[in-house]
Every structure is written in structure tokens, then in C-alpha cells.
Amino acid sequence: DVKVTQSSRYLVKRTGEKVFLECVQDMDHENMFWYRQDPGLGLRLIYFSYDVKMKEKGDIPEGYSVSREKKERFSLILESASTNQTSMYLCASSLFLGTQYxxxxxxLLVL
Amino acid sequence: EDKVVQSPLSLVVHEGDTVTLNCSYEVTNFRSLLWYKQEKKAPTFLFMLTSSGIEKKSGRLSSILDKKELFSILNITATQTGDSAIYLCAVVGSGNTGKLIFGQGTTLQVKP
Known part of the structure; x- marks a missing residue:
């Protein structure tokens, strides 16, 4: 079974703080993705990575950065958290063109 | 611009009813369409559809794709309260990175 884990289930931060969200997958998938999910807006892609040290912007990358130093780990960084970044953050991984898990x-709640 | 639209956005039914959820898309270089179910946690994969007219089935759930008319439907028969969830449709389009374009989701509530 594919397993994708995220470092925290709930997080409360203050405006201006730097926030790190970590994602780890154990299936040797090439692709990893970060989404945010907000009511009425569905899932929106923030960044994705198709290989170590490779990244591409998704639809809403502003205010975020990412890091992929190892194949199994993909980090999302909020350089200076703002209240409009309060959301549910979902990480996913997939083989090349495969189903995302x-x-x-x-x-995340930003106060 | 690539787009995926789901309808209805929300639906309330009673146990035993049959529901049909719709997903239409406009995507460059369509590769596949996926359905996910999301309860109070991460989306879980239901179906991947790549060929027109071939029904995928899993228990009471089934789905079919029409590549000519650019839509897919997800059917749930004899609904149960455990079917209450958000159902997400997503399409793999242009590019070779497996990037998904998601619809807004349909929130289904099944009442006892």
C-alpha cells in the first residue's frame, strides 16, 4: 500500500512566522504535489516536483516555496505566514502520469 | 485554459436512492480522468478512466467516460450514510508531469 505522511495534522501559527510543512512518501514515486483546499474552491495546486531538486509552479505559488532534496520528501514553506493562508494543505505523490495518492x-490556522 | 466543472455542487438524498454525479472538462491533450472520494481526511482514489464507453465498477459505484462529449459520470446505487463525502473529479491534461486539474467537488449527504 502506498503511504503518504504529513508532519502535522493541525498547526496554529502567527502572522509573519515561517512555516514548514513536510511530506514523505514510501513508494519511490517521482512526482510529488502540494495542494491547498478551501470551501467552494476545490483543490488548487501550489507547487509540484517531478524529480529531486526539480520543481514547477502550480496555479497559486505566490507566498510559498518548496524544497525537494530527497526523492521521498517534499517540503512546503510559507516564508511569512498570512491569515489568507489559513487552509487545509494536502500532499500527494504519483508515479510518472500515474494516480495521485x-x-x-x-x-493550518494563521492568527 | 484547462477547466473541470462538476455538478451539482451539493446533493442531499435518502438511503437507498441512486445518485449521478457529473464532471465535464475542457483540457488540452486529455490523458485520463480520475474520481476521488474525500471524507473528513485525504481524498481516496476511486477510478481512473482513459477510454470512452468502458464502464468501471466497484461495488455500488460505477463510472463511465465520454471523450466525444467531454464528460464523465459517477453513479452510486442504493446509497448508504457512509457514502456521504465530497466527490472530486480530476483530469490529467497537457504536459508530461501527471499534474491534475480538479473540479470544485460535489458534496453528497445521505440521510438515514
Missing amino acids: FGPGTR
Whole structure:
């Protein structure tokens, strides 16, 4: 079974803080993705990576950066958290063009 | 611009009813369409459809793709309260990275 884990289920941060969200997959997948999910807007892609040290912007990359130093790990960084980044963050991984498998999600609240 | 639209956005039914969820898409270089079910956690994979007219089935759930008319439907028969969830449709389009374009989701509530 594919397993995708995320470092935290719930997180509360203050405006201006630097926030790290980590995602780890154990299936040797090439592709990894970060989404945010907001009511009425569905899942929106923030960044994705198709190989170690490779990354591409998704639909809403502003205010975020990512890091992929090892194949199994993909980190999402909020350089200076803002209240409009309060959301559910979902990580996913897939083989090349394969089905994406999701982690359990991190609910982030920025005060 | 690539787009995936689901309808209805929300639906309330009673146990035993049959429901049909719709997903239409406009995507460059369509590769495949996926359905996910999301309860109070991560989306879980249901079906991947790549060929027109071939029904995929899993228990009470089934799905079919029409590549000519650019849509897919997800059917759930004899609904149960455990079917209550958000159902997400996503399409793999242009490029070779497996990037998914998601619809807004349909929230289904099944009442006892």
C-alpha cells in the first residue's frame, strides 16, 4: 500500500512566522504535489516536483516555496505566514502520469 | 485554459436512492480522468478512466467516460450514510508531469 505522511495534522501559527510543512512518501514515486483546499474552491495546486531538486509552479505559488532534496520528501514553506493562508494543505505523490495518492492533510490556522 | 466543472455542487438524498454525479472538462491533450472520494481526511482514489464507453465498477459505484462529449459520470446505487463525502473529479491534461486539474467537488449527504 502506498503511504503518504504529513508532519502535522493541525498547526496554529502567527502572522509573519515561517512555516514548514513536510511530506514523505514510501513508494519511490517521482512526482510529488502540494495542494491547498478551501470551501467552494476545490483543490488548487501550489507547487509540484517531478524529480529531486526539480520543481514547477502550480496555479497559486505566490507566498510559498518548496524544497525537494530527497526523492521521498517534499517540503512546503510559507516564508511569512498570512491569515489568507489559513487552509487545509494536502500532499500527494504519483508515479510518472500515474494516480495521485494523498496524505492525511494539515489544517493550518494563521492568527 | 484547462477547466473541470462538476455538478451539482451539493446533493442531499435518502438511503437507498441512486445518485449521478457529473464532471465535464475542457483540457488540452486529455490523458485520463480520475474520481476521488474525500471524507473528513485525504481524498481516496476511486477510478481512473482513459477510454470512452468502458464502464468501471466497484461495488455500488460505477463510472463511465465520454471523450466525444467531454464528460464523465459517477453513479452510486442504493446509497448508504457512509457514502456521504465530497466527490472530486480530476483530469490529467497537457504536459508530461501527471499534474491534475480538479473540479470544485460535489458534496453528497445521505440521510438515514
